[in-house]
Amino acid sequence: MIRFPAFRTSRIALLPLLTLAACSSEQEPADLAYGTVQQMMANEVQPTADVYWGAVRFESRLEPDGSVTEEEFEPKTDAEWEQVAEAARKLQSFAVELQTQGYAEGRGEDWLVFAKGLDDVSKKAEQAALDKDPDAVFEVGGTVYNVCSACHQMYPPAELETAAGDAQSS
Numbered sequence: 001m002i003r004f005p006a007f008r009t010s011r012i013a014l015l016p017l018l019t020l021a022a023c024s025s026e027q028e029p030a031d032l033a034y035g036t037v038q039q040m041m042a043n044e045v046q047p048t049a050d051v052y053w054g055a056v057r058f059e060s061r062l063e064p065d066g067s068v069t070e071e072e073f074e075p076k077t078d079a080e081w082e083q084v085a086e087a088a089r090k091l092q093s094f095a096v097e098l099q100t101q102g103y104a105e106g107r108g109e110d111w112l113v114f115a116k117g118l119d120d121v122s123k124k125a126e127q128a129a130l131d132k133d134p135d136a137v138f139e140v141g142g143t144v145y146n147v148c149s150a151c152h153q154m155y156p157p158a159e160l161e162t163a164a165g166d167a168q169s170s
């Protein structure tokens with residue numbers, strides 16, 4: 001069962017990568033729609049997933065008197081719901097792109113399975129947004145996160161383990 005602290009941890013773990021990435025520019029094959037996988041993840045996939053994950057969220061605040069207030073956020077207007085659906089559609093198109101030769105070449109069979117998995121879960125994510133169902137958006141958001149993590153476990157971002165180690169105590 002994934003809850004938001006897991007998302008927070010992952011974001012903390014991944015942030016240092018953005019800085020490191022700037023120093024390690026390798027070759028950029030011209031036929032890749034979003035640049036290297038690393039660039040695509042950092043510039044497109046993560047920001048888009050953040051839009052989806054941020055749409056329905058809980059925040060707790062410590063009041064001056066020591067009590068804790070829980071606040072729930074969810075989209076209110078049609079336009080806000082549409083942004084969530086749009087984020088899910090973008091994740092689908094990234095998933096499709098990851099399955100193309102340019103991104104899949106040299107990877108194992110499981111690469112396609114993970115990419116297909118992202119496509120499938122992003123479709124469910126879109127449906128939840130079209131249904132304007134906050135609970136479903138929250139739940140499917142957790143599944144999206146699991147799919148991201150599954151691929152990263154097999155194809156770990158270069159600095160992920162170090163960064164995760166550093167962030168563990170925070």
Ligand code: HEC
Pocket residue numbers: 014017018021037038039041042045046049091098111114115118144145147148149151152155156157158
């Ligand atoms: C099909 C496999 C796959 C899926 C699915 C996947 N990723 Fe990645 N991701 C990678 C690979 C491979 C890297 C490492 C790229 C590198 O460092 O060369 C990576 C790296 C990253 C990075 C680090 C980028 C950087 O600056 O170094 C972030 C952030 C990221 N992914 C976010 C996500 C999110 C969010 C999702 C789910 C919505 C996701 N990824 C789904 C394969 C995947």
